Amino acid sequence: MTRKRAKGSRGPGRQAGRVRLLLAAFMLVTVPGQIQAAQKSTLIVNARIVDGSGSPARAASVRVEGDTIKAVGELTPRAGEQVIDAAGHLLSPGFIDTHSHHDGGLFEAPDALPVISQGITTIIVGQDGGSELPLSPLFERMRKHPVAVNIGSYIGHNSVRAAVLGEDYKRKATAAEIEHMRTLVREGMEAGAIGLSTGLEYDPGIYSSKEEVLILAKEAARFGGRYISHMRSEDRFIWDALDEIVEIGRVTGMPVQVSHMKLAMTDLWGQADRFLGVMNRARAAGVDITGDVYPYEYWQSTLTVMFPDRDFTNRKAAEFALQQIAKPEGLLLSSFSPDPSLVGKTVADVAKQRGIDPTDALMQLIAESQAPGAEESVIGTSMDSKDVAKLIAWPYSNISSDGQLAGRHPRGTGAFPRVLRLYVRDQPLLTLEQAIHKMTGAAAAHMGMADRGLIRPGMKADLVLFDPDRIADRATSEDPNALSVGVQRVWVNGEQVFEDSRPTGVRSGRTILRSAPVKTKAAP
Structure with a gap:
């Protein structure tokens, strides 16, 4: 609380007045009761709550104060409180896109309409080994010029490798070069990166040795970081590639995630059970391995x-x-x-x-x-729809888009509503509660976020209100930027950023920095 001093405000009486004002301001900041009284309060009533844990839907109200969920249950409106009637529609945590490229152009389109119209409230970027380098300017820009969604980032191996090796990257790195890369990874982790991402099917990462990647993963692990990877192969050499990420998880003890799980070769079609068998055996052996999937048979x-x-x-x-x-x-x-x-x-x-x-x-x-x-x-x-369905149904997979704000692939605008339309309504594969868990609670756990992904008191108020009978994707290969329908309202950190098919102009997104590790759990 800052106040300008009036001209000529000198003398003991006015000095005492200023002291009383400063004391009052101090108490406003430090006394919990006064903080709550000063915060904006919103009550969402007549909602059907799916809380992100996988538990059955239930009728309840949700109270939001400031940026936090304060209460869930049978609640009575307070005097002066904003009341929103959900009219029996579904209220869930905001969807978390754990593998996103929506940051491209986001500060030029800060309302993030293709994202929030899907119900997505948090995007995790720095994927496939490509991130801002260094990361701290991205986080600072987000603090100074917030957008409508939260942003977290990995530190990208390809970006680090390119910075160290330059154009001479078609070879194994020397010990000195790996040490330089390790320093850059450490700086990214100190800035708040979630962990290390690799894109080992892309230049320059494709030329890296397994030893190089493991050394850098160990550096991220020292900070409690995570490892996420576009593996070395999603087709010819998929089994060796899968073994590599399992080994990284085994040696480092860090959580590891397979990006956009797929079997992208015709000879591999029908082998989703074999793929998941490797993952399940690794988990049984103590490796915290998970995966994300987008609901399409085609990649970009x-x-x-x-x-x-x-x-x-x-x-x-x-x-x-x-x-x-x-x-x-x-x-x-x-x-x-x-x-x-x-x-x-x-x-x-x-x-x-x-x-x-x-x-x-x-x-x-x-x-x-x-x-x-x-x-x-x-x-x-190049994927088979039955394999995609099995990968999505795996208890330890979460949903992602791998999408862009204005890309040619419809996943950037339609991935999350597509799951709810295709795999909940049209071709029942998941219950509504299971699908939302994969988009919220599971996604948050897989990214190590302890304060988002669930509708519970104390969690951040990232929320989406939608009609489960109407929510659907409309984007196609011919019209990839057609917005999804069925989402009615979206809140990010307690502020409403989307209503009635349009952004509100509020940009309340925040930087998501690495938090304490969260143990991965399957849906009930």
Whole structure:
């Protein structure tokens, strides 16, 4: 509480008055009863509560004071309290996107409409090994210019490796270089990073040794950090890649998470049980391993990611990619700076347009994308829906989007409502309570967040009110930015950021810094 001194305010009487004012201000800050009296209070009544724990839905009211949930149950409105009638709709914790790329352009679009319209209140960025470096300026910018959602971040291995090795990255790092990387990881952890993320299928991380990654993971573990990974392979070498992340969890003792779990090769389809068997055996042996999943059979990445040996002129490698990873008609160009007119076309379309076979078309596109400054990305259809469903149903998986604010993949705008529409209503795989647990309580636990993800007194008031019979995704490959429907209100840290299909203009998001470890639990 700051007050300007009036001109000429001198003398013992006025000095005593100032002392009384300062004392009153001090008491306002330190006396709990007076803090509560001064805080804004909101009561949400006639709600059907799904609290994020997996417990059955129940009728109750929720009182929010300031940024915190103060009470849940049969509550009577207070004088002057804002009362919101939920009209029997469902109130849940705000959804937590544990693998997000929505930070790109977020400070230019701080209302984060594609995010909050899904009911997402927290995004975790710094994924696939790519993060801000250093991290502290991101956190400081968030403090000075908040957006409508909370943001937490990992420190990215690829970003760290690129900073140390520069253009000379196609090799193993020296001991001195690894020590330099370890210093950068330590600085990220000291700034509040959740842990270390890797993108071992991407440059420059693909060239790193297992020893390098383990040393850096150990550094993050020293701070109580976590490890999350886009593994070295999601297709040809998936079993070795899965063994690597299990070993990191076993050696370090830190929680480890497989990013966007998938079996992205036709020969792997139907082997979700084998994949989860590895995870279950690791958990039984004491490794705290979890995973996140998005509800689509197609991914978005680069054309080059399909070539683990980076042999882009190898025709056999290109043929294998088109036979086993994704068919030519299932590879849709989502960006292509050498020729933007190709965006929205498949490799099959390009082959037909150029009068060549699909293998040559793929190799040509990659060659053109290797020009300095050129960029490309592709949406590849290469998963089986039954495998996706099994991975989502696993008790230790949570939902993520892997999405962007304005990307070509519909996951950025529709992932969370899609789960509620597809896997709760249309093709019942999960109960409503199980699905919400995967989006809230489980997600919070997997990220080590102790104060979010549940509707309980003392938790931060990140909340979403929605119609469970109406919530649905509308985004498609043809219209990837179509907003979801069915979400009615969203609160972030007790402030309403979304109402009646539009942002309120309130930007109450905060930086999520690493907190004490939280033991992962399955849904009841």
